[in-house]
Amino acid sequence: xxxxxxxxxxxxxxxxxxxxxxxxxxxxxxxxxxxxxxxxxxxxxxxxxxxxxxxxxxxxxxxxxxxxxxxxxxxxxxxxxxxxxxxxxxxxxxxxxxxxxxxxxxxxxxxxxxxxxxxxxxxxxxxxxxxxxxxxxxxxxxxxxxxxxxxxxxxxxxxxxxxxxxxxxxxxxxxxxxxxxxxxxxxxxxxxxxxxxxxxxxxxxxxxxxxxxxxxxxxxxxxxxxxxxxxxxxxxxxxxxxxxxxxxxxxxxxxxxxxxxxxxxxxxxxxxxxxxxxxxxxxxxxxxxxxxxxxxxxxxxxxxxxxxxxxxxxxxxxxxxxxxxxxxxxxxxxxxxxxx
Numbered sequence: 001x002x003x004x005x006x007x008x009x010x011x012x013x014x015x016x017x018x019x020x021x022x023x024x025x026x027x028x029x030x031x032x033x034x035x036x037x038x039x040x041x042x043x044x045x046x047x048x049x050x051x052x053x054x055x056x057x058x059x060x061x062x063x064x065x066x067x068x069x070x071x072x073x074x075x076x077x078x079x080x081x082x083x084x085x086x087x088x089x090x091x092x093x094x095x096x097x098x099x100x101x102x103x104x105x106x107x108x109x110x111x112x113x114x115x116x117x118x119x120x121x122x123x124x125x126x127x128x129x130x131x132x133x134x135x136x137x138x139x140x141x142x143x144x145x146x147x148x149x150x151x152x153x154x155x156x157x158x159x160x161x162x163x164x165x166x167x168x169x170x171x172x173x174x175x176x177x178x179x180x181x182x183x184x185x186x187x188x189x190x191x192x193x194x195x196x197x198x199x200x201x202x203x204x205x206x207x208x209x210x211x212x213x214x215x216x217x218x219x220x221x222x223x224x225x226x227x228x229x230x231x232x233x234x235x236x237x238x239x240x241x242x243x244x245x246x247x248x249x250x251x252x253x254x255x256x257x258x259x260x261x262x263x264x265x266x267x268x269x270x271x272x273x274x275x276x277x278x279x280x281x282x283x284x285x286x287x288x289x290x291x292x293x294x295x296x297x298x299x300x301x302x303x304x305x306x307x308x309x310x311x312x313x314x315x316x317x318x319x320x321x322x323x324x325x326x327x328x329x330x331x332x333x334x335x336x337x338x339x340x
Contacts, residue, residue, distance in 0.1 A: 003027055003029075004316055007042055012045045026338065028053065029054035030050075033058060039057040043057070055081060056086030057087060057088045064092070075157070109171075118139045121141065126150055126152065159179060159214070160179075161180060165252075170199060183250065194256065214316060219317065225299060225329070235282070245285075300332050303335065
């Protein structure tokens with residue numbers, strides 16, 4: 001199993017130092033996010049200052065860009081990193097696409113399917129010399145003159161992942177992508193009973209199986225060397241689970257486990273005005289919910305516990321630990337996971 005990490009630091013020099021440290025610590029991949037900074041620019045120093053670690057976006061907002069602009073930057077990063085780039089895309093939600101990016105929003109799963117198909121058509125034109133002639137319902141790309149053609153990439157096109165929560169987007173990942181990035185607010189039961197069957201449906205349309213596909217999952221973990229550290233870790237994870245659980249679009253995970261009432265209450269509290277509402281929300285995450293959404297184990301048992309829960313279907317793993325910690329805390333688990 002490949003073990004990845006999320007990029008830390010804001011400045012390019014900080015990112016470069018972090019990338020070197022993560023590679024030395026044994027991580028296989030480093031992912032950037034699109035929040036307050038550009039996710040692609042953040043990977044340039046990673047490519048320059050590392051030798052083998054993979055790098056990807058988790059995620060870049062697809063609908064904030066057109067397929068052509070994304071195809072160029074992804075191709076450049078694939079070339080600059082010598083084939084180590086992974087393109088992770090996400091749809092975001094309607095208010096952000098329309099009001100923050102001032103871009104069109106409609107039918108997110110069909111639009112994402114066509115977006116990825118457009119990317120592949122553009123890359124294929126560059127790599128094979130075939131005429132670009134992609135015509136879809138949402139995107140059309142029919143012009144590529146030699147002046148704007150970067151030519152074949154010796155490392156080929158990057159692998160494409162998409163983030164998916166709902167049924168339609170999950171099926172789309174199986175239809176047109178190389179991998180999926182499930183949301184951290186999920187459980188192994190949800191992945192087995194809902195996500196994987198939908199992926200198999202999508203994969204069947206392209207004549208593939210799960211063996212041809214990658215599942216890159218960031219799972220909540222609660223760990224620490226002392227009781228105090230374990231308690232602090234549990235508190236941080238409870239708060240993050242409560243935050244995600246308050247979002248109606250993630251309600252399906254709670255419903256599968258019979259916790260729909262908790263989702264309603266979390267949403268109600270999140271819309272309140274009480275200063276302590278986030279504390280109250282975290283208090284709703286009892287020990288059973290915590291142990292279902294997170295792997296709770298001491299550092300020397302964490303790796304085996306993660307393998308038991310996810311080892312038969314996750315091939316890229318990332319620790320989701322929303323609390324103060326050092327990478328050394330995960331060293332025993334990294335060794336176990338990488339050996340699997």
